[in-house]
Amino acid sequence: MSTTTLQETAHxxxxxxxxxxxHHHETFITKYVFSQDHKTxxxxxxxxxIIWAIIGGLFSVIFRLQLADPTATYPWLEDLLGHWAQxxxxxxxxxxxxxxxxxxxxxxxxxxxxxxxxxxxFLIPLQIGARDMASPMLNMLSYWFFFLAxxxxxxxxxxxxxxxxGGWTIYPPLSxxxxxxxxxxxxxxxxLVSMAMFIVSSLLGGLNYITTILNMRTKGMSMTRMPLxxxxxxxxxxxxxxxxxxxxxxxxxxxxxxxxxxxxxxSDIVVAGKILPNEGGSAILFQHLFWFLGHPEVYIILLPAMxxxxxxxxxxxxxxxxxxxxxxxxxxxxxxxxxxxxxxxMFVTGLNPFLGSVFVxxxxxxxxxxxxxxxxxxxxxxxxxxxxxxxxxxxxxxxxLFISGGLTGIFLGNSALDIHLHxxxxxxxxxxxxxxxxxxxxxxxxxxxxxxxxxxxxxxxxLAYIHFWVxxxxxxxIFWPMHYEGLAGMPRRYYDFSNWESFKNxxxxxxxxxxxxxxxxxxxxxxxxxxxxxxxxxxxxxxxNPWNANTLEWTTPIRPGHGNWPGDxxxxxxxxxxxxxxxxxxxxxxxxxxxxxxxx
Amino acid sequence: xxxxxxQQKNKIHPHKFTLWxxxxxxxxxxxxxxxxxxxxRNQANWVTYELPVAFYYSTLVIIISSLTLHLSAKSFxxxxxxxxxxxxxxxxxxxxxxxxxxxxxxxxxxxxxxTLQKSVSYSFLYVIVGLHALHVVGGVIALxxxxxxxxxxxTRNYSMVPVELMCTYWHFVDILWVxxxxxxxxxx
Numbered sequence: 001m002s003t004t005t006l007q008e009t010a011h012x013x014x015x016x017x018x019x020x021x022x023h024h025h026e027t028f029i030t031k032y033v034f035s036q037d038h039k040t041x042x043x044x045x046x047x048x049x050i051i052w053a054i055i056g057g058l059f060s061v062i063f064r065l066q067l068a069d070p071t072a073t074y075p076w077l078e079d080l081l082g083h084w085a086q087x088x089x090x091x092x093x094x095x096x097x098x099x100x101x102x103x104x105x106x107x108x109x110x111x112x113x114x115x116x117x118x119x120x121x122f123l124i125p126l127q128i129g130a131r132d133m134a135s136p137m138l139n140m141l142s143y144w145f146f147f148l149a150x151x152x153x154x155x156x157x158x159x160x161x162x163x164x165x166g167g168w169t170i171y172p173p174l175s176x177x178x179x180x181x182x183x184x185x186x187x188x189x190x191x192l193v194s195m196a197m198f199i200v201s202s203l204l205g206g207l208n209y210i211t212t213i214l215n216m217r218t219k220g221m222s223m224t225r226m227p228l229x230x231x232x233x234x235x236x237x238x239x240x241x242x243x244x245x246x247x248x249x250x251x252x253x254x255x256x257x258x259x260x261x262x263x264x265x266x267s268d269i270v271v272a273g274k275i276l277p278n279e280g281g282s283a284i285l286f287q288h289l290f291w292f293l294g295h296p297e298v299y300i301i302l303l304p305a306m307x308x309x310x311x312x313x314x315x316x317x318x319x320x321x322x323x324x325x326x327x328x329x330x331x332x333x334x335x336x337x338x339x340x341x342x343x344x345x346m347f348v349t350g351l352n353p354f355l356g357s358v359f360v361x362x363x364x365x366x367x368x369x370x371x372x373x374x375x376x377x378x379x380x381x382x383x384x385x386x387x388x389x390x391x392x393x394x395x396x397x398x399x400x401l402f403i404s405g406g407l408t409g410i411f412l413g414n415s416a417l418d419i420h421l422h423x424x425x426x427x428x429x430x431x432x433x434x435x436x437x438x439x440x441x442x443x444x445x446x447x448x449x450x451x452x453x454x455x456x457x458x459x460x461x462x463l464a465y466i467h468f469w470v471x472x473x474x475x476x477x478i479f480w481p482m483h484y485e486g487l488a489g490m491p492r493r494y495y496d497f498s499n500w501e502s503f504k505n506x507x508x509x510x511x512x513x514x515x516x517x518x519x520x521x522x523x524x525x526x527x528x529x530x531x532x533x534x535x536x537x538x539x540x541x542x543x544x545n546p547w548n549a550n551t552l553e554w555t556t557p558i559r560p561g562h563g564n565w566p567g568d569x570x571x572x573x574x575x576x577x578x579x580x581x582x583x584x585x586x587x588x589x590x591x592x593x594x595x596x597x598x599x600x
Numbered sequence: 601x602x603x604x605x606x607q608q609k610n611k612i613h614p615h616k617f618t619l620w621x622x623x624x625x626x627x628x629x630x631x632x633x634x635x636x637x638x639x640x641r642n643q644a645n646w647v648t649y650e651l652p653v654a655f656y657y658s659t660l661v662i663i664i665s666s667l668t669l670h671l672s673a674k675s676f677x678x679x680x681x682x683x684x685x686x687x688x689x690x691x692x693x694x695x696x697x698x699x700x701x702x703x704x705x706x707x708x709x710x711x712x713x714x715t716l717q718k719s720v721s722y723s724f725l726y727v728i729v730g731l732h733a734l735h736v737v738g739g740v741i742a743l744x745x746x747x748x749x750x751x752x753x754x755t756r757n758y759s760m761v762p763v764e765l766m767c768t769y770w771h772f773v774d775i776l777w778v779x780x781x782x783x784x785x786x787x788x
Contacts (some may be wrong), residue, residue, distance in 0.1 A: 211621060242625065248632075250636075252727065253633075253636070259718060263720050
């Protein structure tokens with residue numbers, strides 16, 4: 001019998017037929033390292049993401065030290081960074097490396113792999129009623145490609161010329177020419193190889209998520225009965241599968257330019273007095289290819305947070321989600337529009353102004369589905385019987401941040417205003433609030449909410465509330481003042497502002513921002529402590545359904561094995577939002593519809 | 601069989617579906633490359649060129665190979681295992697011939713002075729045709745595994761799924777090549 005036929009049999013038995021948990025011989029290696037169980041893979045993604053978040057966060061704290069006081073020296077910094085901080089002062093080259101790596105790590109390794117990787121893996125099979133992913137093998141490979149990408153990116157931090165430092169968008173010619181800067185040498189090569197691995201990982205993951213959602217739903221789980229988390233993760237995967245290959249093609253051309261002397265992106269360049277032979281290339285071409293991924297990437301980061309927040313808001317308001325179909329429709333609209341707005345990152349590249357106005361229109365159209373979502377979240381909360389669990393606090397925080405950050409998007413989406421605001425701290429403030437911090441809030445909400453399912457224990461609530469309040473107040477204190485700096489024209493990515501008369505008066509504000517950044521980072525460490533401490537010492541979960549939620553993951557045992565349900569997979573009879581219906585607090589999805597039950 | 605499993609029967613096999621989504625993502629990669637090509641073509645320094653003759657022969661070869669693979673799958677369905685084995689091996693052979701012809705085409709192109717670095721137009725040709733060839737190499741490896749399985753006396757596998765997966769992928773790289781050829785002839 002060939003392996004394929006074996007898989008066939010395994011595939012069929014895994015659907016019903018009262019087989020229950022798949023008992024197979026498990027060693028430590030197959031259970032915790034090369035595991036094919038989607039729940040273990042999810043935890044692997046989460047823990048790797050947490051490690052990256054600490055590193056990426058630490059980088060921002062270090063470069064904020066430089067921005068707080070460009071003249072100060074910190075002897076301990078030299079102990080930590082060696083020749084990158086000679087005399088305790090951060091070198092300009094390494095400042096750029098830190099900024100670049102902060103962006104790369106947070107955007108790709110934490111908020112893409114750490115967020116989608118964790119929750120798509122964990123929630124898709126559990127919430128749609130499947131024993132595992134469509135291909136557990138590809139799923140495992142997806143994690144290990146991510147792991148490989150992580151190792152390569154990590155190793156680039158330790159090479160002599162430092163990691164990539166041309167910004168996370170790696171625009172050529174800086175990224176295409178090894179002689180252009182210290183960070184354009186081996187660090188850039190490692191960056192590209194690592195990202196190639198990362199793209200493979202996210203494609204393998206995405207293929208699996210889409211197939212699993214469309215093919216492996218349990219009986220009765222029609223598409224319109226799926227929780228909004230699954231819808232969001234589905235659209236996220238679609239975005240990833242269609243946009244990452246375009247980045248890959250851009251990166252391949254870049255590799256050719258770097259290593260084989262082609263001129264896709266290069267033309268008329270002089271480096272260190274030497275005229276390069278490259279002719280006929282266009283650096284703008286790279287920006288088109290990059291932002292064709294880059295913009296959908298923003299939604300790859302944001303949609304899972306939207307989905308999880310929708311779910312958590314409904315559960316903890318004890319009310320059905322308001323406008324389920326509108327929620328799905330707006331997710332779909334955002335997915336389509338995500339592919340049509342990339343050039344709004346390029347308004348000042350000499351883009352044809354008419355084309356620019358088309359992209360302005362398409363960009364501002366995103367406000368419509370976004371506003372629908374916000375309206376529905378607020379109406380879900382309206383007159384709800386709200387339980388302020390830590391997950392709920394973070395979900396509400398997400399909505400708040402999404403509104404604040406989304407509004408400044410309307411400013412930036414205007415090509416005329418963007419001429420002034422482009423590449424200033426206004427942009428930094430906008431995308432950190434709407435995409436960075438907001439998605440982190442969605443992720444925290446998810447971790448606090450599903451932690452009992454993941455580890456069979458609770459996180460400590462007191463630490464969680466401290467975490468929430470310091471983070472939300474801190475996030476606003478850090479990023480709100482940046483809007484003013486940006487409106488005053490303060491450019492991003494500068495190493496030292498003290499040489500400009502016009503920006504000198506922001507010295508005090510910069511110091512304030514840096515202090516808050518340090519505090520907020522410290523509080524994230526408190527969360528990390530809470531996370532790892534609670535795995536072993538947290539309060540044990542004794543109730544199968546601790547949040548009184550409707551979705552299928554709470555019908556599994558408290559600590560589900562590989563295969564998720566010991567008996568048959570439950571059959572689904574209703575949508576997941578029957579809260580406070582017909583006098584009942586909640587009715588789980590696997591409860592049959594009663595004869596005298598009203599329609600939702 | 602429970603009703604859940606029954607319902608599953610009517611759906612497309614997950615592996616097939618995964619392949620289709622994967623094909624979508626490969627299409628996006630080539631869409632990225634060909635649109636970059638169009639953008640670049642409208643800028644300065646574009647050089648037009650003639651495609652090497654070998655590419656026309658390779659087109660013929662890959663179209664025939666699609667046909668043999670289709671017939672091979674048909675015989676598999678009819679359990680005509682001897683014909684299936686023969687046609688599978690012929691397809692594998694044709695796949696290898698295709699790769700060889702692409703390499704010959706690259707050589708012709710290069711020897712006529714159209715080297716990788718000389719002009720962006722040529723660079724694009726090498727990258728686009730080369731990446732397609734890599735996808736065919738992947739298919740050839742799969743064909744090799746299938747052929748080895750077909751000739752191995754130990755294997756007794758009558759599942760249609762691997763054969764169908766193979767067909768879908770191979771027809772896809774065939775159609776992709778025809779598209780790329782037409783693209784490169786029309787827009788140069």
